Amino acid sequence: MQKLDTVSLKIEHLLVELAWCINDLQGFRQQLSIDDAKQADLSLSKLESLISFVRNHKNPIRLAAV
Numbered sequence: 001m002q003k004l005d006t007v008s009l010k011i012e013h014l015l016v017e018l019a020w021c022i023n024d025l026q027g028f029r030q031q032l033s034i035d036d037a038k039q040a041d042l043s044l045s046k047l048e049s050l051i052s053f054v055r056n057h058k059n060p061i062r063l064a065a066v
Contacts, residue, residue: 025040
């Protein structure tokens with residue numbers, strides 16, 4: 001159980017760092033060309049989706065042996 005808690009804390013830390021990166025990238029977006037901005041928006045959307053997915057599924061389903 002201790003190992004699972006450690007892994008969960010590491011995952012949460014990485015998610016926070018990713019969120020900071022997304023905020024930084026949104027600031028840089030204003031300096032991009034239109035095509036680069038569209039690509040950045042797509043990448044940011046994918047990152048935000050990944051963060052949401054991991055946050056919602058970071059506690060794996062435990063199967064019980066019958």
